Amino acid sequence: MPKHQINPNKWVELYSDYLFNYTITRVNDRAIAQDIISETFLAGLKSMKNFKGEASERTWLVSILKRKIIDYYRKKNSNKGQAEVRMNYNTNSDSDGDWLEERVSDPFDKTAEDTLVNTELGDAIYECLEKLPAKQAEVFKMKTILDYDTETICKELNITPSNLWVIIHRARTALAECMEDNWFK
Amino acid sequence: MKKSFLFISCDEAKHICDKVQYGEATKWEIFKLRIRRCYCRITKNYNNKNIKLTEAIKDGKIDCLKSEERNRLKKQFEEELAKHE
Numbered sequence: 038m039p040k041h042q043i044n045p046n047k048w049v050e051l052y053s054d055y056l057f058n059y060t061i062t063r064v065n066d067r068a069i070a071q072d073i074i075s076e077t078f079l080a081g082l083k084s085m086k087n088f089k090g091e092a093s094e095r096t097w098l099v100s101i102l103k104r105k106i107i108d109y110y111r112k113k114n115s116n117k118g119q120a121e122v123r124m125n126y127n128t129n130s131d132s133d134g135d136w137l138e139e140r141v142s143d144p145f146d147k148t149a150e151d152t153l154v155n156t157e158l159g160d161a162i163y164e165c166l167e168k169l170p171a172k173q174a175e176v177f178k179m180k181t182i183l184d185y186d187t188e189t190i191c192k193e194l195n196i197t198p199s200n201l202w203v204i205i206h207r208a209r210t211a212l213a214e215c216m217e218d219n220w221f222k
Numbered sequence: 223m224k225k226s227f228l229f230i231s232c233d234e235a236k237h238i239c240d241k242v243q244y245g246e247a248t249k250w251e252i253f254k255l256r257i258r259r260c261y262c263r264i265t266k267n268y269n270n271k272n273i274k275l276t277e278a279i280k281d282g283k284i285d286c287l288k289s290e291e292r293n294r295l296k297k298q299f300e301e302e303l304a305k306h307e
Contacts (some may be wrong), residue, residue, distance in 0.1 A: 045303060046297075046303070048264055048299070049292065049296040049299055050296075053287055053292055053295055053296075054286040054287055054292075057284050057285065057286060057287050058284050058286060061283075061285045062283065066290070071287070071291060071295060074295065074299055075295060075299065079299075079302055080288075080297050082302060082303065082306055083306075147270075150261040155281055155283055157277060158281055158282035159282035159283060159284045162279060162282045163277065163284065178286045179231050179289075180244065181244075182279075182284055182285060182286050183281060183286065183288060184281070185290075187246070195287065202237060202240060203240070205240055206236060206237065206240050209240060209243075209272060209275060212275060213272065213274070213275045214236055216274075216275060216278060217271070220278065221274065221278075
């Protein structure tokens with residue numbers, strides 16, 4: 038018997054935020070990220086029979102998503118055709134930056150390695166978020182990630198401000214513990 | 223029990239600490255939290271963990287779908303799901 042079962046009815050509810058976070062860090066455009074996720078779910082639906090149940094549903098969907106992101110960049114690059122890359126030398130001799138040393142990138146600027154660490158950190162936070170009860174995760178995401186104000190969340194979820202703060206407290210405590218085990222150690 | 227105007231309970235300190243993370247605590251609340259932090263190890267510990275979590279979230283640059291975006295996605299997918307079934 039396979040270790041994992043597949044249930045597309047729950048995909049949007051369970052995985053859309055994780056997949057969105059994964060995609061937005063790679064394509065940097067909300068609308069495009071949503072289109073790619075939509076395509077991923079569709080592709081998943083069409084190839085459901087290929088799901089062997091050895092990996093989790095999420096891992097399987099992420100593998101489809103990765104291919105969709107590659108397809109997106111392939112299409113984007115082919116649309117560009119033979120794009121030209123031009124580098125302009127600084128011809129203005131009065132200004133700074135004539136010396137090669139002055140033109141090298143700032144070593145304290147963000148490097149690819151930093152970006153990778155941030156992406157991994159984001160994934161670790163999501164791993165922990167998924168362990169929270171659905172309501173806690175929803176309130177936490179609205180308050181912390183989407184930056185909604187207390188009143189808006191209370192109105193949308195029909196809860197009182199004191200309820201909201203209790204939920205936030207429980208979510209933060211659980212997340213801090215999970216992150217302590219998974220990331221900070 | 224009469225509530226002290228300066229010395230707060232551990233639970234209240236944690237609540238203020240949560241509010242601080244979202245910039246929603248008043249200056250007076252922050253002051254009371256600082257006093258409690260000086261002598262309460264649990265508050266100090268909670269405060270440190272909370273700050274660490276906020277920084278991690280900021281560094282991780284995590285994002286998620288807005289309710290209306292998720293609903294749109296759900297509606298689209300449900301239509302496809304209905305066709306598929």
